[in-house]
Amino acid sequence: MTVLGRQMSQEMDEQPDALARIAGRFDSFVQELRRHGADSRHGLAVLARGSSDNAARVAAYAAQARSGAPVSFLTPSVYTAYGQSPEAYASWLVLALSQSGRTPEIVDLAVSCREAGALVIGVTNDGDSPLAAASDVPVVLGVGEEKAVPATKTVTAQMLAGLAVANALGGPRVAAVELDALAGQARQVLDDGDAVQALGMELAASGALALVGRGFCDAAAFESALKLQETAGIAAHGFSTADFRHGPVHLAHAGVPVIGFAGDGPADDDTRDLIGSLRTDGRLARLVGSGEEADIGLPTTTPELTAILATIRGQQLALAVSRARGVDPDQPEGLSKVTPTV
């Protein structure tokens, strides 16, 4: 019998080791980037697509919330189609992420940014890739080849490496004690799958889902939505909890289930409150989070690392929903591992 999502599941399971290795290098990453003058840069420009773009949301939020730096998500078509040059980013730190290091528009724009004077940090899983070659400081994830089409271990690895890049801009760093605990907490999440499996069964018949989070956890909401889209084929939509209240909340009243991700940071209570009030109104709403109200638990850590643990919960949910629907997340129709666009 074929096990649905065998490859995806196996790569998910490699995450504690992968995170432990990157956590062990975290402070030396930060120091190396500061030696390159990262902390005198004016802002953080993100260059990524798909899961890598979601992973970068953790770095983007950290840059804003911890160092106060401006953040810009670069739009490749501005350069490829409209012929602009990225000169305005000369004094910026550019964080380019690509699992393969071969997504053409990411590599080309990284090269242009570096020529313009930007400090380019290429985060990739392949040290021999064009993106690594195009970087001032390549950050090689070293998490082993990722074979499954839905990216899992590279996404959480990108989140953690991206966080080091953001911390290099200045402001308080993630504490060593919490970095040291991360791998064990990831293992705890992976080993505790009953509640997420039950939720997967419950949601299997839904054609649509809304996933919400605020602060660092919005990255988990966006990435979990993408994972559900590309594995289970569910129209899952990621929202900032605040944006969700401004219109899309009508979806909950029209019957779309809502999953909230919330840690213990100062922005997370908003999500907890939203899920609580939807439940009171009799809507289908579930909380993935720390604390007693959670339907699916998360270990307690800093808000930035919660995003990583919540993302693993999202991967589990995508796998559980796919299996409950009888579809194989290892082979999503219409997808391949490297997607070139202009």
Add this chain to the structure above:
Amino acid sequence: MTVLGRQMSQEMDEQPDALARIAGRFDSFVQELRRHGADSRHGLAVLARGSSDNAARVAAYAAQARSGAPVSFLTPSVYTAYGQSPEAYASWLVLALSQSGRTPEIVDLAVSCREAGALVIGVTNDGDSPLAAASDVPVVLGVGEEKAVPATKTVTAQMLAGLAVANALGGPRVAAVELDALAGQARQVLDDGDAVQALGMELAASGALALVGRGFCDAAAFESALKLQETAGIAAHGFSTADFRHGPVHLAHAGVPVIGFAGDGPADDDTRDLIGSLRTDGRLARLVGSGEEADIGLPTTTPELTAILATIRGQQLALAVSRARGVDPDQPEGLSKVTPTV
């Protein structure tokens, strides 16, 4: 008999006049903003929620593609929950948008940005609002009170006013001849509703939809998705066409209909190609655009103004789908006109 969406429909119909008035003031807006030193600012920071945030995507793309300026979408929780100050935006132009001018976190953050030294342009429909008072240069839309919960006339007005703000940063402006034609083209779109009504009937049973666009048209895709969420209660999701190819395209293969928006700009062919190839694969895909392949037509204009006309098509689609589903878009459950968040 109650006419479903009477209020929304009436306000949509006021758009040609509203756009004509703003188009007539476009060049004087740009000149006034340049007198305030807008063209020496380092970047464009956007401060908005919901429909206003989608409207700002036109300005954001114009700032990047036409003047090469960095663009940042400000995340209020960074300031409200994490206690950062927006000092890093001292040399930026801040574009704050709120129909009511009363969304608390937008007003508060606009005040902090101005105190930090940013040039704050508040775009609002109410010249007596706190946002207007908090601005260096208030831009009052003057499109008349908007009573319907789903924002329509204020969104296209914000798009056009925001474009003037972006053009004030430098680079080529939208040509007068095209601005002069805009109101007539908006009227033409509103008067030509048969195809969009037929599409509304066709999509009425769908629980989910994907709306895609690239370049300026991605604003139309995002805003149309939000309009469908908050009126028809459909899980409609807006994507950049390029991001859609990187994973979510699996949704099309799983049966989710895809609507593409495309004008005549250099980034629009990507959307036309995607819709064409999905059709070839037997998927349900429709094109809203200029040119012969379009299922629903759009007049030919500059890429930036196409976004406005495409947004009107999206409003028509939301109205048509709502009516076909027998729901009243004037009264979406769970929504009100001003949504406070922290």
